[in-house]
Amino acid sequence: MDNESQYSGYSYKSSHSRSSRKHRERRDRHRSKSRDGSSRGDKSVTIHTPGEPLLDAESTRGDDRDDNWGETTTVVTGTSEHSISNEDLTRLTKDLEESTPLECKRFVGPILGGCLSFFALVTPLAFLILPQVLWRDVLEPCGTPCEGLYVSLAFKLLVLLISSWALFLRPPSATLPRFFVFRCLLMVLVFLFVASYWLFYGVRVLEPREKDYRGIVEYAASLVDALLFIQYLALVLLEVRHLQPAFCLKVVRSTDGTSKFYNVGHLSIQRAAVWVLDRYYSDFPVYNPALLNLPKSILSKKMTGFKVYSLDENPTNNSTGQSRAMIAAAARRRDNSHNEFYYEEAEMERRVRKRKARLVVAVEEAFTHIKRLHEEEVASSPKHPREVMDPREAAQAIFAPMARAMQKYLRTTRQQAFHSMESILTHLQFCITHNMTPKAFLERYLSPGPTMQYQQQNGRGRQWTLVSEEPVTSSLRQGLVFSLRRMDFSLVVTVTPLPFLRLQEEFIDPKSHKFVMRLQSETSV
């Protein structure tokens, strides 16, 4: 087992010791927070240099230093003599993910499609040009009808070109585990089509050296028409069919229960998975593993109930009844863990509010120290020479008074892994440049934003695993459940069809709105 003191700056943490860490956290609530700020992660290698984001935002672990983590760690021991621990495994996987070269597999599909469409577009031109080149003198001259066909051919090719560029030549946003059925179908269709046209062309035109040029031009024009129709088919299958909503997907994150509902159309499971992930990055609040689970101290009380062991050889009814009664008595014993949980939550909430109040006041005050210098004020500056700063310097100038309050607040809400000092400064600079109020500056920190906010842009992409009991190219239907797994959490997606709506009409005559007073008369007799 690695001893953490050997690697300065490298922090390992096994997920199993998380509960003991929480236990210690509760016990050492008031321990001074004089840590070096390095956070722990069991799936990332972090080299702590100031000014860099400390961790990949999706794989953070908690904040407290846990000196005795080794005592509750379990180790995966293989049968070989090279045994590596759990942390090593996850570290290796993370390394692989981070350092994967730009996958070529990502571009195979688009490149293939591009070649095929280029081939298809060039074919009509080839049909026209080849006879001219090869046996020009034998060809019958073709007058006005041909010219009309030339023009229409040119325009249709232009339309094909532009729409292909607009629709299909987009960088793909995801690689799917299996073939994308419709796309493959269409590519095969186009290929067969063009191939058969070439076949006929070769047999009927090239071989006998066909003289009727007009026929050849019409042949090329029919090919272009057919390509246009195939493109229409592609448009409908790939883009339009799934626009009308037909299913409601419920997406639940397994670690903290955040859930959202989305309406999608008829998609295959893998396409639906990509769709969900697109929305996951902007809708779901970022995954913060520090915010999970009840403290062990609250749960541990439940676990210390006493067990009843019967050591008789022939357990009679009497003894089982007796033991059952004892167990029932143990269960009825007063269990106050919910009380503790309630008070601890109330305490935590109070503390967060207090820190938040301090932070808001500090930031507001800090923002009053600077103001924007307008052009006309420059003239008055010779009288009172003020130091003119650019946004970066201004941000650094006002950061100092609010730094402490900010740090305390982030620690309390367990967000400090997501924001480094450098990132806060950059954000402050950004806000100052765009004339934002302190409240606008703080919105980033007061509530956990979507995962997109914390992403660093690297072209490597995110690795997700689609776990499904059905083949992933099958279409969505009712009752389907699949999940999208990342290393430490997963999204469970349930599919329900949208209800069929029977809309009826009811006509109300505007003159039919009439009212009377409610009667309550009293008559004396």
Next chain:
Amino acid sequence: MSQNFVPGQPVSVVTQRIEIQKLQHGDHLILGFSIGGGIDQDPSQNPFSEDKADKGIYVTRISAGGPADVAGLRMGDKIMQVNGWDMTMMTHDQARKRLTKKKENVVRLLVTRKSLEDAVKHSMCSYPKQIQAKPGFKD
């Protein structure tokens, strides 16, 4: 009325017979009380009914010393029958007409009130006096 009032269904209540002699007051005969309620009125505003869906005829005011007061009618009584005519499914105006017939000098009312029910319950009597009143039938 302890049961929920369902219009059209027979009701079982404890009733009291009250006989009121009409008094000549100037030009016409008066009974000395006021009625409220009726099937054309708003039952939710009736302060005397237990079930706010009850659209029966209620006694809303009794003039002190008048014939009704003397006969034992109390405020808040629900009138079930007048001279044999059912009052549970009557409009307000019809009820007024039934009570103020010029040819009749005496009106015999069947009224019910909550205290009657309670009294019967508390008395531990095994055969409470009950009258079945079917709507719309002359007794």
